[in-house]
Amino acid sequence: MTTDTAGTAGLPGGQRLPGTHGSLARGVSAPVAGTVFALALTGGMRLGPGPGREVLFGRNRPAVHVCLGEDDPLVSRHQGTLTHRGGQWWISNHGRLPIRLARGRLLFTGEEALPLEAGYTPLFVRGSRHREHLLEVYVTDQDGAAPTPRPEDITLPPRTWLLSEQERLVLVVLGRRYLLHELRPQPLTWQDTAAHLARLQPAANWGHKKVEHVVSAVRTRLSRDGVPFLTREEVGEPVGNTLNDHLLRELLLSTTLVPPDLALLDLPGGPDEW
Incomplete structure (x- = not known):
């Protein structure tokens, strides 16, 4: 035509x-x-x-x-x-x-x-x-009308997700590259996340299984509340970093995690400790 x-x-x-x-x-x-x-x-x-x-x-x-x-x-x-x-x-x-x-x-x-x-x-x-x-x-939808300007309305806050102090710390370490605005960030591995947490909390007995357990619990909770692509069934195999990537992007988009959270990672030795 x-x-x-x-x-x-x-x-x-x-x-x-x-x-x-x-x-x-x-x-x-x-x-x-x-x-x-x-x-x-x-x-x-x-x-x-x-x-x-x-x-x-x-x-x-x-x-x-x-x-x-x-x-x-x-x-x-x-x-x-x-x-x-x-x-x-x-x-x-x-x-x-x-x-x-x-x-x-x-x-x-x-x-x-x-x-x-x-x-x-x-x-x-x-x-x-x-x-x-x-x-x-x-x-256009059924009413066919344009949205009404609402300049005086109170700005609605985004829906943020409740995290425990432990969960927040683990996720900030896991998603450090996202919070630093790297161009193509990927989550840290379980092992690297556990190693950084061990430096922050030497007495907490951090290991990769403990890290995985904490992150998996957050994914399960958010999935049950309707956040998509946080389960193996939804994304299919091979999973790789996909589940944690989707989790971290949701946490950032909802402002549950924000760049100032990187202050949780301050070490006595400074950035070289990373």
Whole structure:
């Protein structure tokens, strides 16, 4: 399907969004539930629901509805499509590069389309010179109304997880590289974590089994409370560091662990002790 992105030709019911349109993250409104908004740096499109309706996006401005990464040859001319079927919108990839969705989910060309939930969904395509091209997508829900600004409301705190002093110390040691903002952090091994804890608490009889027991108890507790990907059944084999990586990222994202917690690791000999 080819269309002129300067207007809505070839896209019945569609409405052009200018490049000056504000971010969809601020919310949108539409009279019909299930209306999709798609917006890139150069502009976008609004389209109501209907079987088989499509919004094409990619680098080739004359052949798509939303132009994405126009000056970046790593972005495909037709990178992807938003399609309405079965009462909801779906995202499919037609380009050489994967499309990254929430929680790091990658959608590759040739894979089954993924359903889009109501609300805001950012989609990313990695380009050249470390660029990331953003396509904002918003699907309106039943009330079709934009979120109401709430500037005077009290800021809600994130849900943090209760940790004992011992658990916090063990997890700070285990996740030290995360708290130091290393580029690609990995948890310490059980043995290295136990060795560092033994330096901090020489009389506590720290060993790798004791460390594993403490961390596994925290993972089990958070998994029971709904945190995903903390069990072997969820991630599959080989597990490696995956479970502890997911645990530490949840603890940081929820602000249960924060960089000032590194003060727990102060040793008399200073950083060289590590």
